[in-house]
Amino acid sequence: xxxxxxxxxxxxxxxxxxxxxxxxxxxxxxxxxxxxxxxxxxxxxxxxxxxxxxxxxxxxxxxxxxxxxxxxxxxxxxxxxxxxxxxxxxxxxxxxxxxxxxxxxxxxxxxxxxxxxxxxxxxxxxxxxxxxxxxxxxxxxxxxxxxxxxxxxxxxxxxxxxxxxxxxxxxxxxxxxxxxxxxxxxxxxxxxxxxxxxxxxxxxxxxxxxxxxxxxxxxxxxxxxxxxxxxxxxxxxxxxxxxxxxxxxxxxxxxxxxxxxxxxxxxxxxxxxxxxxxxxxxxxxxxxxxxxxxxxxxxxxxxxxxxxxxxxxxxxxxxxxxxxxxxxxxxxxxxxxxxxxxxxxxxxxxxxxxxxxxxxxxxxxxxxxxxxxxxxxxxxxxxxxxxxxxxxxxxxxxxxxxxxxxxxxxxxxxxxxxxxxxxxxxxxxxxxxxxxxxxxxxxxxxxxxxxxxxxxxx
Numbered sequence: 001x002x003x004x005x006x007x008x009x010x011x012x013x014x015x016x017x018x019x020x021x022x023x024x025x026x027x028x029x030x031x032x033x034x035x036x037x038x039x040x041x042x043x044x045x046x047x048x049x050x051x052x053x054x055x056x057x058x059x060x061x062x063x064x065x066x067x068x069x070x071x072x073x074x075x076x077x078x079x080x081x082x083x084x085x086x087x088x089x090x091x092x093x094x095x096x097x098x099x100x101x102x103x104x105x106x107x108x109x110x111x112x113x114x115x116x117x118x119x120x121x122x123x124x125x126x127x128x129x130x131x132x133x134x135x136x137x138x139x140x141x142x143x144x145x146x147x148x149x150x151x152x153x154x155x156x157x158x159x160x161x162x163x164x165x166x167x168x169x170x171x172x173x174x175x176x177x178x179x180x181x182x183x184x185x186x187x188x189x190x191x192x193x194x195x196x197x198x199x200x201x202x203x204x205x206x207x208x209x210x211x212x213x214x215x216x217x218x219x220x221x222x223x224x225x226x227x228x229x230x231x232x233x234x235x236x237x238x239x240x241x242x243x244x245x246x247x248x249x250x251x252x253x254x255x256x257x258x259x260x261x262x263x264x265x266x267x268x269x270x271x272x273x274x275x276x277x278x279x280x281x282x283x284x285x286x287x288x289x290x291x292x293x294x295x296x297x298x299x300x301x302x303x304x305x306x307x308x309x310x311x312x313x314x315x316x317x318x319x320x321x322x323x324x325x326x327x328x329x330x331x332x333x334x335x336x337x338x339x340x341x342x343x344x345x346x347x348x349x350x351x352x353x354x355x356x357x358x359x360x361x362x363x364x365x366x367x368x369x370x371x372x373x374x375x376x377x378x379x380x381x382x383x384x385x386x387x388x389x390x391x392x393x394x395x396x397x398x399x400x401x402x403x404x405x406x407x408x409x410x411x412x413x414x415x416x417x418x419x420x421x422x423x424x425x426x427x428x429x430x431x432x433x434x435x436x437x438x439x440x441x442x443x444x445x446x447x448x449x450x451x452x453x454x455x456x457x458x
Contacts, residue, residue, distance in 0.1 A: 062089030163195035182227030222275030284341030291317025
């Protein structure tokens with residue numbers, strides 16, 4: 001293991017070195033860590049001198065990446081073999097004038113001093129990795145200066161030291177508290193939650209990219225439903241996603257949505273998101289009904305049997321979601337997919353009546369598996385009828401790529417060769433030919449040209 005080799009090397013050079021943070025927490029919980037971080041008394045220049053390949057990703061803050069190759073991946077590319085371990089020097093931080101990062105840091109030889117500047121007690125644990133590797137009980141190998149093991153046992157997320165100070169230092173920690181509590185199924189300790197309540201309105205000093213990343217982790221890390229309940233309870237939801245907050249109390253027609261309002265329905269969708277879910281699917285589930293608050297129309301008392309309606313909620317939802325995705329600086333590709341999920345989620349209602357050409361165009365939407373997953377969750381979180389889901393899924397599996405996206409019989413060049421002048425009508429002609437091809441009524445270029453001549457003689 002790369003991290004263990006790093007610890008051994010630093011110890012051999014006379015420096016203190018421990019596994020630190022989330023990996024220690026996960027090991028104590030019996031969970032396989034995704035990665036391992038190392039904390040050491042060695043300064044960044046000494047860390048860099050100790051290893052042949054390093055990258056300085058934050059030497060000012062004492063952070064160096066040590067790069068190794070994964071010897072078990074000899075047949076893969078160099079990029080795939082690369083193993084990067086974060087090695088951080090013990091430090092204590094100066095003032096955080098911007099609520100995001102310390103203005104200055106001072107390196108330290110004291111591991112306790114390093115732990116006291118971290119965020120939560122469960123992330124403030126150090127592990128003597130060499131003793132642990134030698135077979136000592138993990139409980140005997142842990143350095144705990146802040147009561148992190150007790151909070152792990154009590155299933156609590158608790159800020160280290162004074163919660164108000166921890167969150168004043170880095171506002172993102174408020175979102176991180178929610179993420180850890182949701183993923184680990186822990187509670188947020190009372191004083192820690194009180195501090196979040198008091199500082200929630202300051203969270204937007206954090207960059208949009210960091211907020212987006214943290215919200216995506218809440219959605220895809222497991223426990224998304226609980227994560228958004230905690231965002232609401234902590235008053236953070238109204239600050240980072242006010243458009244989602246507005247879903248609360250928006251009633252729906254009980255014959256289609258016996259589960260309750262739009263917020264309840266959305267939480268039920270999020271409950272179906274497993275850990276590791278696609279970020280675009282997760283955001284699509286969260287925002288698929290974001291247009292409903294603005295389009296809520298109560299029943300008309302003059303029309304017996306009338307019901308609640310949300311006329312145009314899809315188009316409004318796409319517009320609202322685009323505003324959110326732009327504000328959070330999503331990539332163009334991710335934004336396009338999320339908006340497509342919102343735009344098309346109601347089309348499943350017509351899937352059994354669609355013409356073959358319309359159905360095939362629907363089924364060939366990019367990442368159609370995500371459209372299916374959203375529709376299934378939508379149904380299971382409301383009326384429970386999966387007939388349209390089953391039909392679409394079966395057709396998607398039965399119709400191969402050649403039928404859904406066949407090679408076109410007719411192109412613009414073919415139209416020019418046939419004597420047509422390029423213009424706006426070209427698109428209409430080509431779509432008509434493709435529709436007929438998808439319907440199966442034509443099968444050759446000759447038949448496609450004949451169709452165009454008959455339909456577009458003028």
